[in-house]
Amino acid sequence: MRALIYLKLHLLKNGILSVLTNPKRLVFAVIFVVWMGANILAAITARLTGGAAGVGAHGLTVPEVHLRLGMVALLLMLTATAIERGLDGAVFSFSAADYDLVFPSPIPRRLVVIGRVVADALSLLLWVGIFLLMMLAFLPLRWEGMAGTPAGIGAAWLVGWAYAVLVVNGARILELVVAGSQAAVGSAVRRLKTTAYAVVILAAVGAVWAISRGAGQSGAVLDVLGRPPLLVVFWPMLSVAALLTQQTPPLMASFAVTYGLLGALSAAAVVGVCLLDRDIIEVTIEHSARVSRIRQAMRSQNADALALERMQGRPANQRSLLPNWGGPFWALPYRTLAETSRAGTLRVVGWGFAVVIPGLLATWLPLDDDVLRVLVGPVAGYTLFLLASFHALRFRAELGHIALLRALPVPDWQLLAGLSLPRPLAHSIGVVAALIGIGIARPGVAPDMLLAVAMCVPLAACTSSLVGAIAACLFPEATDAAQRFFGGLIHVAGMTLAFAPAIALVVVGTVLGYAGPMVGILGNLGLIPVVVVSWLVAYHLFRKFQPGDE
Amino acid sequence: MIDDTTQAGATVPSTPQHGQDVQDVQDRQSGQSAPHQVHPALGGAQPSPGSEPQPLAPLLLIDSLGKFYRDFPAVQGVSFAVGPGEIVGLVGPNGAGKTTILRCIAGILRPTSGDAVSAGYSIVSQTAEAKRNIALIPETPNLYELLTVMEHLRFVHMAYGETEAFEPRAQALLEHLDLWERRDSLAGTLSKGMKQKLAVACAFIHSARIFLFDEPFIGIDPAGQRAVREMIQGAASNGAAVLISSHILDTVQHLCPRVLVLHRGVLIAQGDLGQLRHRASVGEDVSLEDVFLALTRGATP
Numbered sequence: 001m002r003a004l005i006y007l008k009l010h011l012l013k014n015g016i017l018s019v020l021t022n023p024k025r026l027v028f029a030v031i032f033v034v035w036m037g038a039n040i041l042a043a044i045t046a047r048l049t050g051g052a053a054g055v056g057a058h059g060l061t062v063p064e065v066h067l068r069l070g071m072v073a074l075l076l077m078l079t080a081t082a083i084e085r086g087l088d089g090a091v092f093s094f095s096a097a098d099y100d101l102v103f104p105s106p107i108p109r110r111l112v113v114i115g116r117v118v119a120d121a122l123s124l125l126l127w128v129g130i131f132l133l134m135m136l137a138f139l140p141l142r143w144e145g146m147a148g149t150p151a152g153i154g155a156a157w158l159v160g161w162a163y164a165v166l167v168v169n170g171a172r173i174l175e176l177v178v179a180g181s182q183a184a185v186g187s188a189v190r191r192l193k194t195t196a197y198a199v200v201i202l203a204a205v206g207a208v209w210a211i212s213r214g215a216g217q218s219g220a221v222l223d224v225l226g227r228p229p230l231l232v233v234f235w236p237m238l239s240v241a242a243l244l245t246q247q248t249p250p251l252m253a254s255f256a257v258t259y260g261l262l263g264a265l266s267a268a269a270v271v272g273v274c275l276l277d278r279d280i281i282e283v284t285i286e287h288s289a290r291v292s293r294i295r296q297a298m299r300s301q302n303a304d305a306l307a308l309e310r311m312q313g314r315p316a317n318q319r320s321l322l323p324n325w326g327g328p329f330w331a332l333p334y335r336t337l338a339e340t341s342r343a344g345t346l347r348v349v350g351w352g353f354a355v356v357i358p359g360l361l362a363t364w365l366p367l368d369d370d371v372l373r374v375l376v377g378p379v380a381g382y383t384l385f386l387l388a389s390f391h392a393l394r395f396r397a398e399l400g401h402i403a404l405l406r407a408l409p410v411p412d413w414q415l416l417a418g419l420s421l422p423r424p425l426a427h428s429i430g431v432v433a434a435l436i437g438i439g440i441a442r443p444g445v446a447p448d449m450l451l452a453v454a455m456c457v458p459l460a461a462c463t464s465s466l467v468g469a470i471a472a473c474l475f476p477e478a479t480d481a482a483q484r485f486f487g488g489l490i491h492v493a494g495m496t497l498a499f500a501p502a503i504a505l506v507v508v509g510t511v512l513g514y515a516g517p518m519v520g521i522l523g524n525l526g527l528i529p530v531v532v533v534s535w536l537v538a539y540h541l542f543r544k545f546q547p548g549d550e
Numbered sequence: 551m552i553d554d555t556t557q558a559g560a561t562v563p564s565t566p567q568h569g570q571d572v573q574d575v576q577d578r579q580s581g582q583s584a585p586h587q588v589h590p591a592l593g594g595a596q597p598s599p600g601s602e603p604q605p606l607a608p609l610l611l612i613d614s615l616g617k618f619y620r621d622f623p624a625v626q627g628v629s630f631a632v633g634p635g636e637i638v639g640l641v642g643p644n645g646a647g648k649t650t651i652l653r654c655i656a657g658i659l660r661p662t663s664g665d666a667v668s669a670g671y672s673i674v675s676q677t678a679e680a681k682r683n684i685a686l687i688p689e690t691p692n693l694y695e696l697l698t699v700m701e702h703l704r705f706v707h708m709a710y711g712e713t714e715a716f717e718p719r720a721q722a723l724l725e726h727l728d729l730w731e732r733r734d735s736l737a738g739t740l741s742k743g744m745k746q747k748l749a750v751a752c753a754f755i756h757s758a759r760i761f762l763f764d765e766p767f768i769g770i771d772p773a774g775q776r777a778v779r780e781m782i783q784g785a786a787s788n789g790a791a792v793l794i795s796s797h798i799l800d801t802v803q804h805l806c807p808r809v810l811v812l813h814r815g816v817l818i819a820q821g822d823l824g825q826l827r828h829r830a831s832v833g834e835d836v837s838l839e840d841v842f843l844a845l846t847r848g849a850t851p
Contacts (some may be wrong), residue, residue, distance in 0.1 A: 003708035007694070010705075014696040014736060096692035101702075101752065104656040104686045105709035106678040285659075292692075 359437025392468030448516025455520030502526030695738030
């Protein structure tokens with residue numbers, strides 16, 4: 001025990017020191033602390049002055065029943081994800097160092113597991129607290145539920161924590177039990193997973209459908225979820241959501257029984273994990289090794305290694321989804337599609353959700369059409385910006401094996417096109433689909449504006465990808481922190497410059513009151529010369545690029 | 551088909567290696583750190599003073615060890631023994647089960663069948679006691695990136711419940727491995743070779759009697775390789791049992807008087823180089839590499 005405490009304390013001490021002595025990490029830490037402090041201050045100020053803060057200050061209110069249903073849906077998704085990971089044997093993971101230094105030592109395994117479960121529970125306490133602060137910051141405080149009072153915040157924190165501990169350790173028990181008898185329960189696991197997905201999707205679709213028809217329907221959904229036999233499954237989620245949204249504190253007796261039971265279940269889950277530790281190391285070793293490799297790949301920004309990890313363990317029938325078509329020109333797009341097709345069902349479902357979610361949010365969020373119209377452009381631009389970082393990462397990884405690619409019978413311009421354009425174009429299709437979703441969900445939002453943004457998205461995505469390729473060619477070494485920093489700087493600065501003409505033209509067109517298609521054409525007129533210049537610069541650098549230039 | 555040389559304990563030397571005196575080794579075995587309860591597989595008794603000199607009991611005894619990963623048999627029915635002062639090589643193609651065997655012996659993995667008895671303690675039923683006598687040096691040095699070199703040694707020293715003074719031992723080890731100057735550096739800042747050396751230092755900071763090396767020389771500079779080789783030989787001459795898994799057959803040939811050949815989870819041969827040559831039906835002057843290729847190419851476990 002002494003050795004484990006020594007280990008944890010020194011890891012913590014050195015971790016804090018490494019943040020304090022590293023300027024880059026320190027800046028992020030300071031920003032995070034200031035942000036959290038500001039949230040707390042805003043919440044306290046709002047409480048003291050009796051006024052509203054955060055988004056609520058702008059006069060937005062959310063009906064309590066919507067909040068409660070939204071929270072149930074969120075908890076349901078988190079729970080389903082935890083269960084899915086538990087069935088996949090991917091909840092518990094230890095570091096590679098633990099395997100080499102702790103597990104071969106005479107320290108009893110049970111002690112190691114107990115230490116880990118306790119440490120994780122404390123970590124969950126912290127994260128639930130941060131989540132609550134974020135809620136207080138972003139949710140309209142004009143709504144005065146339990147979470148609006150200090151006692152309510154404290155109670156919500158404890159209840160949320162108990163729920164998180166229950167879900168995480170419940171999933172761990174599932175992982176240990178299933179992994180111990182994998183052969184026997186293999187098909188049952190598949191059925192369970194399918195059922196879990198189906199429940200989540202049906203619940204999400206049902207909730208959105210109900211919400212779109214007003215608060216009364218939302219209440220009806222909550223009523224249904226709160227009746228037996230569904231209550232057995234949804235009771236913990238409903239309890240947590242009720243505590244957070246209750247206008248008046250519940251009756252003491254009911255409060256004690258309900259949340260006492262939740263606490264007891266959480267404690268039982270913790271004890272269950274500690275008692276089931278017999279094969280815990282073997283169950284987790286494969287996943288832990290994978291987590292370790294993923295962390296290593298992320299640290300060194302190795303996109304290839306990350307993609308490889310994603311593909312590991314995919315069924316064989318996902319390895320030949322694409323027909324063998326086309327000549328050398330299509331080789332790279334083919335490869336991109338082949339890689340994408342192996343991303344796994346969950347990821348594909350995730351992408352589907354990402355496309356649908358903007359439409360759902362547009363339906364759900366009580367934003368005025370005018371506000372939404374103003375937000376659409378910046379949000380689409382920000383999405384492209386995020387995707388551009390991913391494209392730059394991929395391109396840098398491709399440069400790592402440029403010698404192999406150059407050996408292909410494909411000219412340089414086709415190589416550059418194949419490496420830099422298919423992904424942004426595919427992603428821009430997703431963004432356009434999301435915009436169409438918003439248009440369908442909120443007919444009040446001017447379709448002209450959506451059309452204008454949608455028209456600009458493909459060229460904007462190609463521009464950002466090409467600027468990323470330029471940055472990658474100039475600073476190709478992903479493992480060098482300085483090169484990563486300057487590459488990122490060039491990328492951001494380049495995109496800002498590249499988008500400036502298009503943004504200026506779009507603003508001018510909007511101010512002059514042009515129709516959506518005309519604004520879109522103006523935006524593209526601003527983007528076309530930038531795409532051409534970016535292409536020429538990227539092509540020049542790409543042709544000159546030699547492995548080892550770094 | 552396995553020949554006689556693969557029987558557990560058959561080749562445990564009846565005399566210590568490297569000029570070690572028999573009584574010295576026996577004294578060490580029956581010293582203060584000797585186990586209170588000896589595993590039945592070892593006969594359950596230590597030689598009493600004044601009795602007839604007996605063949606030394608193996609420090610490490612692997613008895614019908616098997617390990618399945620779900621339905622896949624990684625290791626099946628492996629039996630062998632390593633005596634005090636003995637250095638034994640473990641060779642085999644990729645996926646033969648070498649690392650699995652080392653992990654089972656070290657107590658990281660639980661054997662599906664059979665047992666590994668270390669210094670008289672079963673890894674299955676007397677896990678903590680067995681582990682206290684074992685040091686594992688893994689192929690890839692996985693360390694805590696946010697722990698310094700000295701803190702690693704201190705942690706391992708504490709984890710094994712060592713009572714011997716820490717500072718002088720740690721300093722001697724780090725100086726020998728040329729790591730003393732980096733004692734306050736975080737492991738995350740070390741080169742791969744230095745990390746490997748630190749992993750070796752962690753293994754030697756406690757009083758292990760059985761050393762398990764998994765590719766100990768990969769990534770280490772020539773001076774470091776020599777230092778590690780000296781440490782291995784030093785441990786053996788002090789009566790420790792050493793098992794080295796490696797693909798570098800030249801090193802194995804020169805360092806290990808006895809070699810175990812593993813193929814697809816099954817021990818297909820063991821013995822000294824002469825016995826292995828005989829087993830592989832090759833000439834008297836062929837290297838271990840040729841013997842290995844001959845044995846594994848035609849083997850049908």
